[in-house]
Amino acid sequence: MSRLAVLILTYNEEHHIAGCIQSASFADEIVVVDSGSSDRTVALAEAHEAKVVQHPMTEGFAAQRNFALTCTDADWVLYLDADERITPELAAEIQKAVSSGAAACYSIKRYSIAFGQKMKYGVCRPDTVVRLFPLDAAEWEGMVHEGIKSNLPRRQLPSYMEHYTYTSWDRYFQKFNQYTTLWAEASYKKGKRCTQASIIGHAAGSFLQMGILKRGFFDGFYGFVLCCFHFSYTLAKYIKLYELQKRGAKSRADCNP
Structure with a gap:
């Protein structure tokens, strides 16, 4: 019978980790890969009988997710973020997919709950993420909005998970700063460049896209x-x-006086 491991990446998630683990209690194993939490995340994970592995996240989210794959010998893996919850309906579908033995990468729809409100449009509109697949069938790539690379067919489970994306403005701005920095560094390494005019253009375009095209104002x-x-x-x-x-231009200038 195929075994399922749930893999959870954490960093200072004491407010979320217990609920996340409890929602995944149907799994054969729960592995928490922690990148140096200074709060009670590790203690709470261990209290809920999760296997905790310490590993610094120095190369981005994809590398950390790939490391998590080495922490289990289960047949299937399901990735969860600490602020996500599996509904009972979704749990049943996951178990059915694993027991079927059909090799595929399964995507799951997420409904975001921001500041206590279930969001349907705009920035926090429902999205779909690939999270369930056989252990040796895929790997992650990307620094910020990472995704999987696999040759297996893609399928979608009918039910959804809940994503408690923002519960406080402090948490929002922590992610804000972290993700914008990671995006800028990754984009610079890939050769992406911008001008002062394009900075304003991209920002204005994003507001119109989320507010009007994605109907964010409806929330x-x-x-x-x-x-x-x-x-x-x-x-x-x-x-x-x-x-x-x-900075890059200045460094080149300093090297070529």
Whole structure:
């Protein structure tokens, strides 16, 4: 019979980790890969009988997820973020997919819950993520919005998971700063460049896309606020990239007087 391991990456997730592990209690094994939490994340994970492995995240999310694959010998793996919850309906579908033996990469729909509100549009609109597959069938790539690389067919499970994406503005701005920096560094390494005019253009375009095209304003007050902050998020990504360009140009100039 195929065994399933749930893999969870954590860093200071004491407010989420217990609920996440409890929602995945149907799995044969739960592995928490922690990148140096200073709060009670590790203690809480161990109290809920998860296997905890310490590993610094120095090369981005994809590398950390790939490392997690080496921490289990289960037949199948299911990735969860600490702020995600598996519904009972989804748990049954996951178990059915694993027991069927049909090799595939399964995607799962996520409904985001931001500041206590289930979001349907805009920045936090429902999305689909590939999270369930045989252990040796896929690997992760990408620094920030990482994805899997696999030759297996893609299938989607009917039910959904809940994503408690933002519960406080402090947490929002922690992610804001972390993700914009990672994006800028990865984009700079890939050769992406921008101008002052394009920075403003990208930010304005992102606001219009999320607010109007993706109907973010339909989510009411928080939908509108998140669209406004998405403008700032995009602005921050590109201004950080622009600063990296300036430093790179200065370094080249210093080397070629």
